[in-house]
Amino acid sequence: MARRIDVTGTGGVRLAAWEFGDPPKTDPAGSDPAPDGSPGVLLLHGLMGRASHWAPTARWLSARYRAVALDQRGHGRSDKPPQGSFTRDAYVDDAEAALEQLGLAPVVLIGHAMGALTAWQLAARRPDLVHGLVICDMRASALGAASQREWDQWFKSWPLPFATLADVRKWFGEDDPWVERPNPARGEFYVEVMAESPDGWRPVFEPEQMLRSRETWVYDAHWEELAQVQCPALVVRGLDGELGRAEAQEMVRVLPRGQYAEVADAGHLVHYDQPEAWRAAIEPFLDSLDRD
Secondary structure, eight states: OEEEEEEEOGGGOEEEEEEESSOOOBOTTSSSBOOOSOOEEEEEOOTTOOGGGGHHHHHHHTTTSEEEEEOOTTSTTSOOOOGGGOOHHHHHHHHHHHHHHHTOOSEEEEEETHHHHHHHHHHHHOTTTEEEEEEESOOSSOOOHHHHHHHHHHHHHSOOSBSSHHHHHHIIIIIOTTSSSOOHHHHHHHHTTEEEETTEEEESSOHHHHHHHHHTTTTSOOHHHHHTOOSOEEEEEETTSSSOHHHHHHHHHHSTTEEEEEETTOOSOHHHHOHHHHHHHHHHHHHHHHHO
């Protein structure tokens, strides 16, 4: 099961957090959940993602952790604040606020893509809150203006609104001209970020807000913050993903306590493409954290 817990991010933005697993014990007054002593894990989705994308991972994590996935600002069921509110600091501040309000720290942070960047920036800023870090398919190098223009053009190519969810599944899984080969898992990923509107199916996020979010990090490299991460950190890449092997291994070298794993037959959506192989890649790292 998943239980929604609303927390307050920076600027008063309401954020939806989703706790997976059995309901926690209540305090003697029978009101708010009392901490059960389990170590915490916070899962941060990538750009355009949502907490539900982590559901399979969070469910098996809940056997050993208090597993919470966060809908970040502008995503999922969380608030969509004004356009100027999608800075890097806002995302990191939100994650920090969620940790403190949920009582998760010290925590293992698991992030995909943009969520991984948020995770390592928070780990660098607040080493007291973070016990371990998993970085999934996120580059530390700058992507540049050409990349941002491509994303703008890609959003404009979406045939909105979609008439049915089957159309969503087919377009993103098979017909998207920006993807080299069909990927059914990708179609399912995008089905989860669509909501029905009077004229058809549209994304639960505002594409312009996604571009604004991306604009705040694509022009900069993030090696310096990576080098400031003090906790053990695992860099995971899909062999067909966006993070190349050479850059991933350089990230491991720069991290003071870095480790490396890769998942075969997986693209950028590693945990969606190959959920069992993803689990096999990160579980030994989690075991090592438990032994520390």
